[in-house]
Amino acid sequence: LAPKPLVTSQQGDRKDKKSSSFQRPYKLSHQLLCITSINFQRRALMGYVELMLQPKKSDIRVIKVNSKQSRIHRVCVNNHEATFQYQDPSLDLAQRDPKSRNIDVLSTCHLTAVESVDPDTGYHGEITIRVPQEVSKTIKEQKPLCVSMDFTLENPKGGIHFVVPDAEGSLKERAAHLFTFGLENCARLWFPCVDTYSEPCTWKLEFTVEDSMTAVSCGDLVETVYTPDRKRKTFHYVLSIPTAAPNICLAVGPFEILVDPNMHEVTHFCLPQLMPLLEHTTETCHKVFEFFEEVLSFRFPYSCYKQVFVDEAYQDTLPYASVSVFSVNLLFSKIVLDQTPITRKHMARALSEQFFGCFMARESWNDYWVPAGIAGYLYGLWLRSTFGNSEYRDWIASETQQLCQYETTVGPVVLHNTGKDSFLGRHFPHQHPHTVSPAYYKMMRCKSHLVMRQIENRIGPQLLLQAFNKLLSLANTSAQQKVISSTWSTMLLSTAGFLKSTYSVSGKDISNLIDQWVHKGGIVRFNSKFVFNRKRNTVELDIKPDIINKGTQKYVGPLTVRVQELDGSFNHTIQIEENTTKHDLPCHSKSRRNKRKKIPLLNGEEVDMDLSFMDPDSPVLWIRIDPDVNIPRLVNFEQPDYMWQYQLRYERDVIGQSEAIGALEAFSTPATRNALTDIIENEHYYYKVRMQACKSLANTANAMVNTWTGPPAMLNLFTRFFCCDTSPPIVRMNNFSNFQQYFLQKQLPVAMSMLRNTHGVCPKEILHYLFGLIKFNDNSKNKYSDNYYRSALVDALNNTITPAVTLQSDQKVTADSMPMDIHTIVDEVTRFLNLEKHLPSYRYTITISCLRAIRNLQRNGHLPSDIELFKSYAAPGFFRDVRLAAVGCLVDVIKANKNVDELHWLLDLAREDRVAEIKYGIIRALVRNPPFQKGDKSLLNNAEIVEKLWSYINHETFYDPRLRCEAIDLYFKLFGKGRPQCLPAPQFGVVVNLKEKRTQINP
């Protein structure tokens, strides 16, 4: 009887003040999590938790706790057995309207469902415990409560993953292990807790595992004790820094243990047989530590740090308090080149999230951008110091571009949501981490650190770091306090708290910046051009903001314009205002007064230029708008081609160079060709710019195909760089010790293969050149593995394929009926693929390229479509990357052949497979390459698929929010927002109409 009024009052509370001012009637002070036994064969575990609660109100009648999947056997409050109820609306989202097949309705239901159990939005939880009569006195006296719960978990689908290879031998020989995972707050999937970042507490963790196993978890390993029968042992962990339940993790397995030789507090774990890789992979780990500690002038908050590499990981990196769980696929050996920076970046990002994200967690979902932004910003600093400024700027530019791309095509990204509208034109609500599309989640992380960079520009890097330090210091002070007190809230990051901190450090008010980029979504888009006024010696710049298109917003404020003149580079700051679009920028140099003078560039360098191409009356070499990407923007700037060419050749900033490359694709002239060729040749340029130039040169050459003179583009270049001096067509033996050249060597064949002659096919010359490269490839004297290079060569072969001349379905395809070149390509691909069976390359890169090439050959009618081949590679038991590549090919086959059975097969696999990442990968492949679009008349567009996908979203994927949201994306892609057209129109009846009014379906 009692709980009813309380619940309603809580809901009333929520309506009024929403999440920010809501208070739980108790405070969590300490939690004990004890896993007493783990059974790998049955994929089950058993344990109990004890939550120490400090009541804040004297009339608590029910206690609400989060728990999903596990079976709770007994609940006691202060040792008095209590009754409890379990209700989880996320198990069936559309239960109020089971007939609807409308994604809008579903998304609304989804939000209601996740919010109704989210402890952040109110006093919520799946488990409602009725406080027994005996303890009401304790509550009245506001003495601590102890809630203990016994639970078992059997065959969990999400939250915790058992990897048990189906082999002979002991668990250790089979490398059986388990680990926890989840998107944001998913701890409830494996143990009962208050599943929110805003309720930190101290922890005692105990895990009893088999003798051969190691249990890795958060905090300090205090001791390891045998059970009385000596067959198992118990790991005792203590985490004295208050931490929220979602940051608690567990990994159990027969791990090999490596204590970092440079920092003994850091321990790395990997599965058996991988120790040599682990040693090499973690070699530079201590440098990252040093960097972050120095930059923040703050010691690593935890007394130890653990890195665990597990198989079948949920995603490449998952940070938890003092533990990071990585995918085993990040490990690499000394001979592997390309993986090195990738893995190091992942490890650095995970470490920066230890400070912000784990040690200091977000207060609510709206504040997510603060820890994510700071961690991303710190990671950027590390990137700059480790990989150089060019890499950093390139990263910033590409992140900005991705964000702009997303916002203008899908919808605005709002970091801190204050408005009522939860959709903003998209098909998913953004109020909750479990309802946002995974792509949106990624973009939020991306935008967060870009905003943090804007703040850095506003208040200065030193002050920003001081603000971080202040936040950390305060958090550390309160973390040391053992007594349960409200100061633990300083360990939480919120937008307001962050603003306060930056203000107190810098004295600058950045609220307008926050308003524009955090509270509002959308990016800025400019269309701009200029005229040089000779009389007044000014540049008349015209900047028109575009605010009509999707995902754009109005911008008012300063904007940097950099003009490179004959006398040097000059920055102008113009004010973007509402009404004016014209801006006059005075020029500093008279045109061409002193000929033969060196031209100073931005970085102080002075160079000779051939100025014959430029307008003799104008001193302007090129103009750049917002050169440092200070705001998320898309700029469409018009300047003549020779100015872009000057910019490409002489701009010393990688962002400017790559902008120029992009813009020059519209000007396919011999001058562009020369500029691009010079860039590729020049070893002083950043390698990614050179790689981009290769691709661009291929496009330019294709556009100029009728007037192109000389050998095909880049052919001589490659010969000069990489072939024997004495016998040119033969490539030198591989030597990858110069990394820039290595990346170019990989890129050039791929770019060359994109060339087409006047008939629209790849020139024979190129094709035979590629065959020669493959034939003479010799890696015997190389220090590094050439697997990425070889897979690039297969990719190049793949690119050369153009549609078969005759596409007759009834004609038999035999080896003899193939054109000669296609025969050779198929032969090479077959040989590469077969060779991989006995001499596998690192991460099966070549297999993946071969599978894609086979699919491309099929798509172009050179080979008959063959679904079984890809199905065999998509099956369990293959390496993750191979499976995902095969799934991508399968999706393509299904799309081309309209194969209903196979689509069902794929969707079944997405439901049944054991590996979370594969399930997600299947749905994602379908989203990327949808077999049909909304309204298409396709065999696949039928009611059965609708039903299957609907039940997949509605109840089957309750255990993994990321999967569910990706499936919602797919549903939206396939059927749009309304009711799918392949379904019969809903019956209109009185009852249904009433219902519609209430739930607003069927618009």
Add this chain to the structure above:
Amino acid sequence: MSSEMASEVLSPENGFRQSLTMAVAAICLECGFESTENIVLETLTEMLQSYLTEVGNGTRAYYEHSGRTIPTDKDVIYALSEMGFRNKSLLQYSRRGKRINIGQIVKTVDTSNPPVLQVGKSKGFPTYVPENHKYPHFPDPHSYIRTTTGQKPETDYVILREQASAQKRDVERALTRFVARTGRSHPLLPDDKNAFPLIEAQPHLIPYLNALLPSEHETLKLFEATNDQNNEQKEPEKDPETPSKSKNRKLKKKRPSNETTPNIDAPAQPETNTETPVVKESQPTPPVPSVIHNPYLRPVKKPKLKKKAR
């Protein structure tokens, strides 16, 4: 024994054997036997053959011993008497009355060795050797004179690269084709099954091992790479003094930037135990500086009965 093995293969040998069997049967008939079991006949034949072989061997020993390459009748007689055969009885035996003709012996194929390939001109005899000599001719000159090989080794880079890559590709192709043909395979062209057989994809129990660990031909490279760096790497790991050095470094690094952490000014020892007081109570053993202190390296403790009761 080896001759018997060979007789089954070579037809001439078979022929000899057959003739011997016939001879044995004839002798048996002469001696008055009327029938014989196959196995008996076979045994007698075997005995006869062994005997004859032994006579042959003895004969050869004699003529080789006296420096000849062709046997004379005397050699045979010596060999026979060496084996205890009374030579005079041979004459008697040959003049015996009833003798059975075993008829035509099966003609065997002429197995004279193929003519020896003549390389060069064999040397003539010196002049002091009389014309009517019986010496064997000199063998081919190449068998006792050193001659240079015909071709110089290839040094042209292009041809060498060409050959190396062709060889590598041939090996790869042969290997993959062999595996594809002998094992299970998936044809890329269903209409032309032999054209491009793909080796069937076999799922692995632990797929990441093959994908991540360098394959055999790459491990060699790895060893070389490790050997280069080993000199620098090995010392800091094994040297007992370095951990304390690194600790000093750490102490320096952990300058009191963070005023809230309880300061660890005491040298080295407390640094290693920055854990909760529980540890210090339960494990009071003083840490030895040369040992790495990591909780995962500590031995597992014996159970305390008190502990188990929760």
